[in-house]
Amino acid sequence: MGPLVRLGNAAGTAAIATILLIAFGLQFGLKELPCPLCNLQRVAFVLCGFGFLLNLRFGVQPLHYGLTLLGALFGLVASGFQALQYVAPGTAAHGAPVLGLHLYTWSLILFFAVIAGVAALMIFSGRSEHHSSDHQAALRFRGVYRLAAYLLIAATLANAANSFLLCGPVECSDNPTSYWISKYLPS
Amino acid sequence: MTGLIFLAAAIAMMTALAGYRGVSIGLFGVSAVAAVLWLDRYMTEPLKLSF
Numbered sequence: 088m089g090p091l092v093r094l095g096n097a098a099g100t101a102a103i104a105t106i107l108l109i110a111f112g113l114q115f116g117l118k119e120l121p122c123p124l125c126n127l128q129r130v131a132f133v134l135c136g137f138g139f140l141l142n143l144r145f146g147v148q149p150l151h152y153g154l155t156l157l158g159a160l161f162g163l164v165a166s167g168f169q170a171l172q173y174v175a176p177g178t179a180a181h182g183a184p185v186l187g188l189h190l191y192t193w194s195l196i197l198f199f200a201v202i203a204g205v206a207a208l209m210i211f212s213g214r215s216e217h218h219s220s221d222h223q224a225a226l227r228f229r230g231v232y233r234l235a236a237y238l239l240i241a242a243t244l245a246n247a248a249n250s251f252l253l254c255g256p257v258e259c260s261d262n263p264t265s266y267w268i269s270k271y272l273p274s
Numbered sequence: 275m276t277g278l279i280f281l282a283a284a285i286a287m288m289t290a291l292a293g294y295r296g297v298s299i300g301l302f303g304v305s306a307v308a309a310v311l312w313l314d315r316y317m318t319e320p321l322k323l324s325f
Binding site for chain 1: 276283298299305309310
């Protein structure tokens, strides 16, 4: 089961990176700037991906899955709170729906999917790999595993830049209409 | 602030790739705690759940 579980973790890492990149695509495609809660849901996806990445680099361990679950729980609170804000009839929802659902609803579904995915990976993981040396783990960390990790890091760094350009170093407005950096650019 | 949280998470991932597991998990903890505190800051609106 080892290679299959490692492949599952690589798929999880790549899936999280893809979600972040799709969110970027929608941000620029629909010209909708992310609200602070939307940005925090992206943070939650990054926190989920971190556990998968640790499994790829250091071998599969329960601690790493625990970190992914903590990220998913954080995301469930953020997206669940936002979904509940607009659940009452007549309340104006934030942003345009994508495939019939708003992005925070998609996030809610995806965080449940992450928890289900981690449960499946843990069931098939069997023994943890902490007995293998770091050297062995480092040797196995190549090819598609390394590519998935780099993709997640690139997506995270892109989000860091995007967040800084949108909100500046500290506070973000509740419903941003323009980038913070645009105040300092010549028109 | 969210940008800094993303940055801390990205540095945590890079230190993990470099082989420093303890440091990377510590940085993950810092970014996770900062994210929770920042979420608490934005969860201020009362929910209108009765209709």
